[in-house]
Amino acid sequence: MSNLNRRNLIRGAALAPLLGALPAPACSAEADPSIIAVNAYKVARAAYVDACQRWDSDDEVDATNRIESLAAIAALSTVPTSPAGLRSLCEFASWLVSVGEAELSEWRPGYGTAGADQRTGEDMYFATLAAAAAALLPAAPQDMGTMPVCVPAPVRHDPLADMIRAFHDEEVVMRSFPGDIPEDFEHAAFAALGDEELPPALSQEVALDALRLSVRLGDEAPGDYAAPNLARAALAFFEGV
Known part of the structure; x- marks a missing residue:
């Protein structure tokens, strides 16, 4: 391993326990602790992959x-403090799936490390995503009695929600077959998620549904376009908030 890689690895390792103590920046994307944590993880992962490929010693592989x-725990658990950080966190989960990381619903980064967080990667990610949404999205007034009386805004129809619902309905039909799925069965809803440029999510709820389905499909159908398409549709909502 080069001295540069070793220096970066040491910096990434030292950064992980300190991320929680960083003050929230006003609006600087470069200072967003989530972006820093994600970048630190990618450095640490590259060093680990490099050590596994060379395997000079068991101690070095175990240490990396x-x-x-x-670093994975830090990246999945550090709450973004800017819209850019929120985008980075969403893209990070999609990237983990694309590089063939273990299924997020089963992967426990802290397994085997004493004192480390033992939650699954999926639990860490969605808890952090929820915390970021609560911190970055406009909050409801504390005293609802002070709100002026007004006509409620009409609920917008969300085409992405319809597509996700159609996919789940299609899954129910597939599971209803007593044996193998017939060869002529048309996976129309799944194909729509993979073949079309999906409409952006229009609400946080639908955006989160799209991200959850993106993670699941990324685990179950790696290489298909449905997972990244859903992730981009969800990102479009958070970027537009």
Whole structure:
């Protein structure tokens, strides 16, 4: 491993336990602790992959593996403080699936590391995503009695929600077959998610549904376009908030 890689790896390892203590920046994307944590994880992962490919010693592989695990926990658990950080977190989850990381619903980065967070990667990610949404999206007034009386805004129809619902309905039909799925069965809803440029999510709820389905399909159907399409449709909502 080069001295540059070693220096970056040491910096990434030192950064992980300190991220929680960083003050929230006003609006600087470069200072967003989530972006820093994601970048630190990618450095740590590259070092671990490099160590595995060379395998000069078991101790080095074990050490880089532990650092990679701690950096993964930091990246999945550090709450973004800017819209750019929120985008980075969403793209990070999609990237983890695309590089063939273990299924987020089963992957426990802290497994085998004493004192580390033992939650699954999926649990960490969605807890952090929810915290970021609560911090970055406009909050409801504390005293609802002070709100002026007005006509409620009409609920916008969300085409992406319809597509996700159609996919789940299609899954129900597929599971209803007593044996194998007939060869002539048309996976129309799934094909629509993969073949079309999806409409952006129009609400946080639908955006989160799209992200959850994106993670699941990324695990179950790697290489298909449905997972990244859904992630982009969800990102469009958060970027437009």
